Amino acid sequence: MRSNLPLAGTAAAAILAAGGHVVQVRADTDPTAEVLKQIGAFKETFTQFQEATKTADAAAMAAVEATGKDVAHLTTDATAAAETVAGLAQALTDMEQKFADQLSDGQHVPAATMGDIFTNSAEYKALSLKIGQVPESGWSLRIEANTITGQGGSPVENVDTLVPTDRRSDITPGAFRALRIVDLLNTVPTNSNAWQFVRELLWTNSAAEVAEGAAKAESVLTFEDATVNVRTIAHFLKASNQILADAPALKAYIDGRLRHGVDMREDTQLVAGNGTGQNISGMITSGNFTAHAPVTGDTQLDTLNKCKYALIAAEYQADGVLMNPADWGAIERLKTSDLAYLVGNPFGQIVPMVWGLPVVVSNAMTSGSYLMADFATSYDHILRQGTVIDVGFVGDDFTKNLVTIRAEKRAALATVRPASAFFGALTV
Numbered sequence: 001m002r003s004n005l006p007l008a009g010t011a012a013a014a015i016l017a018a019g020g021h022v023v024q025v026r027a028d029t030d031p032t033a034e035v036l037k038q039i040g041a042f043k044e045t046f047t048q049f050q051e052a053t054k055t056a057d058a059a060a061m062a063a064v065e066a067t068g069k070d071v072a073h074l075t076t077d078a079t080a081a082a083e084t085v086a087g088l089a090q091a092l093t094d095m096e097q098k099f100a101d102q103l104s105d106g107q108h109v110p111a112a113t114m115g116d117i118f119t120n121s122a123e124y125k126a127l128s129l130k131i132g133q134v135p136e137s138g139w140s141l142r143i144e145a146n147t148i149t150g151q152g153g154s155p156v157e158n159v160d161t162l163v164p165t166d167r168r169s170d171i172t173p174g175a176f177r178a179l180r181i182v183d184l185l186n187t188v189p190t191n192s193n194a195w196q197f198v199r200e201l202l203w204t205n206s207a208a209e210v211a212e213g214a215a216k217a218e219s220v221l222t223f224e225d226a227t228v229n230v231r232t233i234a235h236f237l238k239a240s241n242q243i244l245a246d247a248p249a250l251k252a253y254i255d256g257r258l259r260h261g262v263d264m265r266e267d268t269q270l271v272a273g274n275g276t277g278q279n280i281s282g283m284i285t286s287g288n289f290t291a292h293a294p295v296t297g298d299t300q301l302d303t304l305n306k307c308k309y310a311l312i313a314a315e316y317q318a319d320g321v322l323m324n325p326a327d328w329g330a331i332e333r334l335k336t337s338d339l340a341y342l343v344g345n346p347f348g349q350i351v352p353m354v355w356g357l358p359v360v361v362s363n364a365m366t367s368g369s370y371l372m373a374d375f376a377t378s379y380d381h382i383l384r385q386g387t388v389i390d391v392g393f394v395g396d397d398f399t400k401n402l403v404t405i406r407a408e409k410r411a412a413l414a415t416v417r418p419a420s421a422f423f424g425a426l427t428v
Contacts (some may be wrong), residue, residue, distance in 0.1 A: 122350040177259070178420050180360050181267045184320055185381040188414075195382045196227045197268035199416055226414070230384045231280050233265050234408035240403045259387045271364040271371075272321070279412050283322075283371060283379060284423050290314075292372075292422040300331055300426040301342075301354070307372045307422050308355050316374050316420035321359045324367040327426060328352060328359055373421035384410035 035199070079150045091138045152159045188195075204220035237254060266280075270419035275281030281288060292310060294303045304321065311318045332350060334342045365371065373379075387409040394404040417422075 064247050074230050182381055184375040185379050186376055187381040187383050189383050193230045228412045228414050230410050230412045231278050232410050233262050236404050236406040238402050238404055255389050262387045262407045262409045267366045288418050289421045289423040290419055292424040294425050294428050296428045304425050305355050318372050319374050321357050322365050322371040323359055325361045326364045326367050328361050369425055371423045378417050378421040380414040380416055382412040382414055
């Protein structure tokens with residue numbers, strides 16, 4: 001008997017041959033250790049098959065040569081050999097069934113095992129009908145399975161039955177706004193749901209030189225109480241217990257996305273919240289800034305420069321400018337008459353700065369407007385509770401194997417000194 005079993009990639013072939021009896025089985029699969037074990041059993045079975053057919057052939061030839069001498073004895077030998085072949089065929093069927101059992105138990109078995117190919121072939125079925133008959137020329141059986149592909153379906157496309165699909169392990173995120181508004185402000189923690197403070201309402205400086213014995217001038221200084229209510233910003237998502245257990249990276253991603261959603265909404269509220277209902281009273285809401293109007297014919301740079309010196313004239317020092325990305329982009333593209341860029345080299349790094357002040361670029365600011373201020377002393381960020389993630393059951397979550405994941409933050413904005421914050425349009 002000759003055996004040739006090359007194993008390379010997903011190809012496996014076994015060739016068993018003896019005399020005039022040839023049995024070839026080739027399966028383009030990726031055999032596991034169990035499959036290789038079964039191939040060994042397959043080879044051993046066909047060794048017996050070879051010996052049985054040799055006996056049958058010898059018996060047949062002897063019968064021809066005997067010319068009737070002791071024919072009954074030779075016929076008995078041939079019949080016994082044929083019965084042995086039938087038993088071996090049943091052994092192959094049992095082998096195929098074992099593969100089927102492994103598959104039903106959830107064990108990995110190649111899509112088309114040797115047992116499948118052999119026992120389901122038309123050639124084998126034709127052979128089984130001849131069991132008990134020993135032809136003079138012997139048997140010849142050849143079975144091939146060489147058209148296995150990694151495609152299927154209609155229309156045909158790649159499938160993951162034989163070739164597992166590769167998969168990226170992480171999640172590609174969506175857009176995350178750069179959050180910088182809170183970084184401009186002085187954050188003050190509180191344990192209450194309201195924040196009360198006193199701010200200067202009017203200061204009239206009447207200080208002056210006075211002659212000896214003369215009456216001194218009286219200055220005026222008045223104050224006012226102000227209160228801001230802490231607001232809650234929150235949202236939630238639902239997820240199944242199973243997916244959170246099976247995909248721990250997803251839970252971390254959900255946490256990050258929920259936190260960012262809360263902080264992004266707070267950014268918008270700190271700038272433009274209208275102060276009604278549950279809204280924060282933002283920095284550009286009426287009463288929380290000093291208006292600064294542009295002059296006809298002035299460019300964006302002219303307006304920003306005049307605003308800076310208007311603040312200085314009011315005895316304040318600006319420490320930053322808040323602008324919409326579209327407006328800052330328009331400033332970056334300003335050119336001289338010979339088409340040289342004013343802001344800097346477009347092929348180098350450009351740090352957003354204008355008239356010596358850092359520019360904070362945010363979609364929270366309305367396009368076409370700006371806010372220039374001494375942010376550290378104009379506003380206070382009141383923080384009752386930082387962004388937290390809570391997980392719990394809501395309604396029938398428990399019976400549905402769901403959990404509710406909630407992100408929540410409690411904060412407010414106190415406009416401490418609106419006189420040192422100038423807001424207005426960039427151009428007329």
